Each structure stands twice: as C-alpha cells, then as structure tokens.
Amino acid sequence: MQKIHKVKSDAVNMRENPENGMQYLETEDAAAETQLERATEALRDLILRGTFPVDEKLPETRVAELLGVSRTPARLAMAVLEQDGLLVRLPRRGFRVRSFSLDEVVEAIEVRGEVEAIAARVVAERGLHADHCARMEACIGRAEILLKNAPFEAAQRRDWCRMNVDFHDALVTACGLRPLWSAYAKVNLVPLASPRDIMFNVARPELSRRQLEATHEDHARILDAIQARHSTRAAALVREHAYRSGENKRRNFPDIRMRTMVIETPGVALVRPSPAE
Amino acid sequence: MQKIHKVKSDAVNMRENPENGMQYLETEDAAAETQLERATEALRDLILRGTFPVDEKLPETRVAELLGVSRTPARLAMAVLEQDGLLVRLPRRGFRVRSFSLDEVVEAIEVRGEVEAIAARVVAERGLHADHCARMEACIGRAEILLKNAPFEAAQRRDWCRMNVDFHDALVTACGLRPLWSAYAKVNLVPLASPRDIMFNVARPELSRRQLEATHEDHARILDAIQARHSTRAAALVREHAYRSGENKRRNFPDIRMRTMVIETPGVALVRPSPAE
DNA sequence: GGATGAGATTTTGCATGCAAAAAATCCACA
DNA sequence: TGTGGATTTTTTGCATGCAAAATCTCATCC
Structure with missing residues (x-):
C-alpha cells in the first residue's frame, strides 16, 4: 500500500518536478524514502545507461537539474556513487564518470567467482539450510x-x-558470513560484473539459448554438489561457472558494440573495449 | 612541503575551530584536501575511539560542532561512513553508530584470509614481480x-x-586483480579485522611476543611458498595465518575489556562481547 | 603564429535558513 | 500515581546564498 506524500505548499521552497511525474511516493509503514535515495538510484541509472560521456566531468548543476532536485541532494548522491566506484572525485573540481576496461570487468567476474566459491565451499561443509535450499x-x-x-x-529476459540474481544471492546468503556478502556486493558494483548483467544476443538467439542452457545446468550441478556436501567440487563448479560467464562477456562484447545485440544491460556504456586504464 | 591554507576572513563565514589547532593544511602540489575529507577521517577516528555510545543516535549537530564544521560537510562525512558500515541510516531520523559482534569480527578476518588466499594463489601461479617481492x-x-x-x-607497536599492513597490502596488490583489492578493502573496514588492528597484551608481553614471532614466521613461509610457485601451499598458509589472527582476537578480547591490555587498537569500542546482532 | 596573462564567468564547497518530521515535555484527567 | 494526548522543542532534510577556486575568454606581446 502506498500513498502520495504531501508536497510542501510553501511558494519559495516549492520544488515541483515537472519532468518527474511520480514523486514523493513513500510506503505506508516507515521506510520513508528520502529524496537522496531516489536521487541516488536515479543518477545511478542515468550513469549506467550512458547518459553522460565517460571520463568527462559531470557538473553537479547538470545532475541537479536532470534529477529535479537542488544541488545538495545531488551532491550527496554523487558522493554515494563515488563510493560505489561509478564516479571519481577530482580534488576541487567535482566528479568525473569512471570508465572500466573490459579486462577489469572480466577480472571482477573472476573475483566474484572466487567469492562465490568460498560461499559454496562453506555451505557444503556446514550444510544447506532448508530455506536457502528451497530458494535455490x-x-x-x-x-x-x-x-x-x-x-x-x-x-x-528480465x-x-x-532468477540468476536470486540464485547467486541465495548462495552467498546461505553461507552465513556477513562480511562475505559485503565483498560480493562490492564486486557486483563493477558494470557487467553482477549476475544481473546478462547479455542476450537477439540477432542470434540460438547462441544465447546455448548459454542459458549451460547456465541452467551449472546451477543444477552446483546445488547438487552442495547438497551432497562435496565442498571442493561445489567450489570448483562455481569457479568454472563464473569463468564461463567472464568468457561470454568477453566474446559477446564486440557484438554489443556493433549493435547486433540489445543494449539493455545496464553499464555497457561505461566499458571500454580493452586497452589500459 | 606543506603550507597553511588561508582561512576565510569574512566575519560571517568564519569557522575558526578552537579545539583543532592545526587546520587548513594542504599539500603544495594539487591534492587540495577538502574539508569533507578531513571531517570524514576525523569523524571516523572519533567513532573508532569510542567517543560516541554504540547503537545510539548520533545527531549531526553534535558531529558538526565536534568537528568544527557546519552541518553540510558533517552530514556528507556521515554519509561516507554509512557506506563504510560504521553508521546506520535511520529513515528520517539521521544516523546511529553501528556495533559489531565479536563473531562478526572473527568472520571478517576469516573472509579476509580467504581473499588473501586467492591473492596468494594467483601470485604464486603468475609469478611475483620484483617490486612486490622487494616490498614483502x-x-x-x-x-x-x-x-x-x-x-x-x-x-x-605502531x-x-x-609493517603488517604493508605485507598484507603488498600481497593483495601483487596479484594485480583490482576488484580483489576492493573486496579486501571492504572487509578491512570491519573494526579489528584489518591487518592494522593488532592487539598487544602489555600486561603480559611474553604472550604478545609469542604471537609476533608466529606472525613473522608465517610471513616468511608465505613469501617462500609464493617464490617457490607453490600456489596451493601459499594459499593454505595465508588462510591459516588469518585463522590464527582471528583466534588471537577472540582469545585476547576479554583481556581488552578487562583493561589488562592497551586499548590503542582503534575500533575496540564498537565490538560487543559475543551475542547476536 | 603561438604563448601569456588579466579579467570575466562558471563551478565547487560550505554555511545558513526554513519547513516538516520526530522527539520531548507538559498537562489534564482518571 | 499513571496514562493519553496536545503542545513545545529539537532535529533532520533540503534549498539557497556566497566566497574561493577553477575555467574560460580574449586581447596583448614576443
């Protein structure tokens, strides 16, 4: 249940947001979403969509007007996204949109695989709780x-x-190591590196289909290994699963750039083909 | 070379900071340290030192006056420390100082060990570059x-x-996986979990000495394994090294609480003995 | 022609003001 | 004495103003 939050009626502090129809929504209970949170997510979305030229300065005035908020929350949001690695702070000159090399993306996926492999090993050793098992x-x-x-x-595709996010999240959650979750979440902030970032080749659906089937089989084997308490095997399967994902990204990336593939995957715009940082 | 940054001479905007003698220091070159950065580090220090009661609300006015800045950078700093996990944001009620269970600290050290183990394995496989070797x-x-x-x-002790931080940082740097470094840095934000957070038992120096010698030997063996390209052995040694560190923390913690040990280790104040979160 | 620098302009960083939300206080009444 | 509600006080969140720094403009000089 949601309701429209009342808008300040004061003339001076009015901040109606013409280009943003739905606004001031908050849940009934207590999770009063503050403007900053909406601004942060909106800005993250804009950046990942490639709204701003990569490696260039991003003036806070522009962000503020795009988001329809004043400079204060815009700046706050930029500070958050700096922590997330999407923006780089220049000493006294504001922020710059960060770009990522394809190599770095693949590295991030590799690291994610290692982190998930730890989770898989631990879960297999300690046993999989029924809840998490059901979820997977x-x-x-x-x-x-x-x-x-x-x-x-x-x-x-969505x-x-x-489904994929859910499976991987469940795995990391199931191991019960909270700090491992932070590491996992951190690595997932790299564009294209999270389990959410799957690239579908729409031009040649049979290719994508092959990859999806492989993913599905991987998942089933991973769960099987965990249930059988084969910790080393589970870890190895997870590592391989991630490795394959990284290779897919590397192979598919040129297609994306050449527009033979849908660019619905957020973050593609931030990734450079390959050369050094 | 450093110089005193000039202070605004405007009467209204004056923000002399009585309890903070050194101020407005900036390096000659270009890394103009902004007020926010100083505020963030100062606040982090205050929190880790246990200046504020744990699990209680931390009003931004208090932070602002303690740091001698206005509410804007104080709030910015709090947002950063929220990302670092030291503060928790309450919907429309500001921030609360987060506490950590001893279990979580030990978990974080365990995860750090796993992350470093990955680094060790990768370095051993790919070979250790001369620079990093020299550093270690x-x-x-x-x-x-x-x-x-x-x-x-x-x-x-300092x-x-x-030295310890340097060794561990060098190891993770040497593997060359940038995303692994983020994960490592993230986990190190948990109080007492980083290689910097060593607890010395001053009342019984022979105990600490034993631990230091063990650490030293671990380091030597780890480096040896890496140089010999024994990747699995190197990873296992690193894992064990961290495990030992975690156990030490668990064993030493009661002594800290009972004041038979110096409390110079930052972050001790945020850690609860053991019960649930 | 290209470098140089003084002045104008933009942008950042911070302080402050103000309204809404939350918390604290008080008071009436049982 | 305890409880519920209304009122006051505090605190948060955001917009805005202003000064310093950065950037741009353009005319001048070598």
Whole structure:
C-alpha cells in the first residue's frame, strides 16, 4: 500500500518536478524514502545507461537539474556513487564518470567467482539450510519454465536475470558470513560484473539459448554438489561457472558494440573495449 | 612541503575551530584536501575511539560542532561512513553508530584470509614481480629488526602494525586483480579485522611476543611458498595465518575489556562481547 | 603564429535558513 | 500515581546564498 506524500505548499521552497511525474511516493509503514535515495538510484541509472560521456566531468548543476532536485541532494548522491566506484572525485573540481576496461570487468567476474566459491565451499561443509535450499531449487524451477519458451522476449529476459540474481544471492546468503556478502556486493558494483548483467544476443538467439542452457545446468550441478556436501567440487563448479560467464562477456562484447545485440544491460556504456586504464 | 591554507576572513563565514589547532593544511602540489575529507577521517577516528555510545543516535549537530564544521560537510562525512558500515541510516531520523559482534569480527578476518588466499594463489601461479617481492622482503626484514628489541614500546607497536599492513597490502596488490583489492578493502573496514588492528597484551608481553614471532614466521613461509610457485601451499598458509589472527582476537578480547591490555587498537569500542546482532 | 596573462564567468564547497518530521515535555484527567 | 494526548522543542532534510577556486575568454606581446 502506498500513498502520495504531501508536497510542501510553501511558494519559495516549492520544488515541483515537472519532468518527474511520480514523486514523493513513500510506503505506508516507515521506510520513508528520502529524496537522496531516489536521487541516488536515479543518477545511478542515468550513469549506467550512458547518459553522460565517460571520463568527462559531470557538473553537479547538470545532475541537479536532470534529477529535479537542488544541488545538495545531488551532491550527496554523487558522493554515494563515488563510493560505489561509478564516479571519481577530482580534488576541487567535482566528479568525473569512471570508465572500466573490459579486462577489469572480466577480472571482477573472476573475483566474484572466487567469492562465490568460498560461499559454496562453506555451505557444503556446514550444510544447506532448508530455506536457502528451497530458494535455490525455486530458481532452478523458474529457469526450466523459462527455457521452455523458445524465443526470449524482453519480459523473459528480465525474469531470467532476476532468477540468476536470486540464485547467486541465495548462495552467498546461505553461507552465513556477513562480511562475505559485503565483498560480493562490492564486486557486483563493477558494470557487467553482477549476475544481473546478462547479455542476450537477439540477432542470434540460438547462441544465447546455448548459454542459458549451460547456465541452467551449472546451477543444477552446483546445488547438487552442495547438497551432497562435496565442498571442493561445489567450489570448483562455481569457479568454472563464473569463468564461463567472464568468457561470454568477453566474446559477446564486440557484438554489443556493433549493435547486433540489445543494449539493455545496464553499464555497457561505461566499458571500454580493452586497452589500459 | 606543506603550507597553511588561508582561512576565510569574512566575519560571517568564519569557522575558526578552537579545539583543532592545526587546520587548513594542504599539500603544495594539487591534492587540495577538502574539508569533507578531513571531517570524514576525523569523524571516523572519533567513532573508532569510542567517543560516541554504540547503537545510539548520533545527531549531526553534535558531529558538526565536534568537528568544527557546519552541518553540510558533517552530514556528507556521515554519509561516507554509512557506506563504510560504521553508521546506520535511520529513515528520517539521521544516523546511529553501528556495533559489531565479536563473531562478526572473527568472520571478517576469516573472509579476509580467504581473499588473501586467492591473492596468494594467483601470485604464486603468475609469478611475483620484483617490486612486490622487494616490498614483502623488506617487511620481513623490518619485523626481524623489531623483534630484536625485547619489550615493545608504543612506537614499536605502531611500526609493527605498519609493517603488517604493508605485507598484507603488498600481497593483495601483487596479484594485480583490482576488484580483489576492493573486496579486501571492504572487509578491512570491519573494526579489528584489518591487518592494522593488532592487539598487544602489555600486561603480559611474553604472550604478545609469542604471537609476533608466529606472525613473522608465517610471513616468511608465505613469501617462500609464493617464490617457490607453490600456489596451493601459499594459499593454505595465508588462510591459516588469518585463522590464527582471528583466534588471537577472540582469545585476547576479554583481556581488552578487562583493561589488562592497551586499548590503542582503534575500533575496540564498537565490538560487543559475543551475542547476536 | 603561438604563448601569456588579466579579467570575466562558471563551478565547487560550505554555511545558513526554513519547513516538516520526530522527539520531548507538559498537562489534564482518571 | 499513571496514562493519553496536545503542545513545545529539537532535529533532520533540503534549498539557497556566497566566497574561493577553477575555467574560460580574449586581447596583448614576443
């Protein structure tokens, strides 16, 4: 249940936001979403979408007006995104949009694989709690259903990404090491590195399909290994799963750039083909 | 070379900071340290020192006056420390100082060990670059010299911590995976979890000495394994090194609380004995 | 022609003001 | 004495103003 938060009626402090119809939404209970949070997510989205030229200065005035807020929350949001690694702070000159080399993306995926491998090993050693087991099995079920529909539409692509995120999140959550989750979350901030960032080749759906089937099989084997308490095997499978994902990214990236592939994956715009940083 | 940055002479905007003698220092070159950065570090220090009661609200007015800045940079600093996990944001009620269970600290050290183990394995596989090798050997040399002086004074304790940080940082740097460094840095933000956070038992120096010698030997063996390209052995040694560190923390913690040990280690004040979060 | 620098302009960083939300206080009444 | 509600006080969140720094402009000089 949601309701419209009342807007200040004061003439001076009025900050109606013409280009942003829905605004001041907050949940009934207590999670009063502050302007800063919305601004942060909106800005993150804009950056990942490639709204701003990479490696160039991003003036806070521009951000403020794009987001329809004053400079204060805009600046706050930029500070947050700096911590997330999307922006770089220049001493007394504001912020710059950070770019990432494809190599760095692949490295991030590799590291994510290592982190998840730790989780898999620990879970396999300590045993998988029923809740998490159910959650992972549900993911595998969802994948099976999705795979039945031959050509993936946009909605199904979204569903597949969600399923994938859910599976990987469940794995890391299941191991119960909170600091491991922070590390996982941190690495996922690199564009294209998170389990959410799957690239679909729409021009040649059979290629994507092959990758999805491989993913599905990986997931099933990983869960199987964990349930069988094969910790080393589980870790190795997870590592390989991530390795494959990294290789896919590297292979698919040129296609993206050449527009034979949908660019719905957020963050693509921030990634440079390959050369040094 | 440093110089005093000029202070605004405007009467209204004056913000002399009585309790903070040195101020407005900036390096000659270009790294103009902004007020926010100083505020952030100062606040981090205050929090880690236990200036504020844990799990209680921290009003931004208090922070602002303690730091001698206005509320704007104070709030900025608090936002940064929220990202670092030291503060928790309450929806519309500002921030709260976060506390950590001893279990979580030990978990963080365990995770750090895993991350460093990855680094060790990768470095051993790919080979250790001469620069990093020299840096790590230098650390081992420094440790040997320090260990010759029997009772550790405060200065030597500081030096030892620096040496330790240097060794561990060098290891993670050497592997060359930038995203691994982020994960490492993230985990190190948990109080008492970083290689800097060594607890010395001053009441019983022979205990600390034993631990230091063990650390020294670990370092030497780790470097040896890496140089010999024994990747699995290197990883195992690193893991064990961290495990030992975690156990030491757990064992030493009660002594700290009972004041038989110096509390110069930052962050001790944020750690609860053991119960749930 | 290209470098140089004085002045104008923009942009950043911070302090402050103000309204809404939260917390504290007080008071009436049982 | 304890409790509920209304009122006051405090605190948060944001917009804005202003000065210093950075950047740009353009005319001058070598």
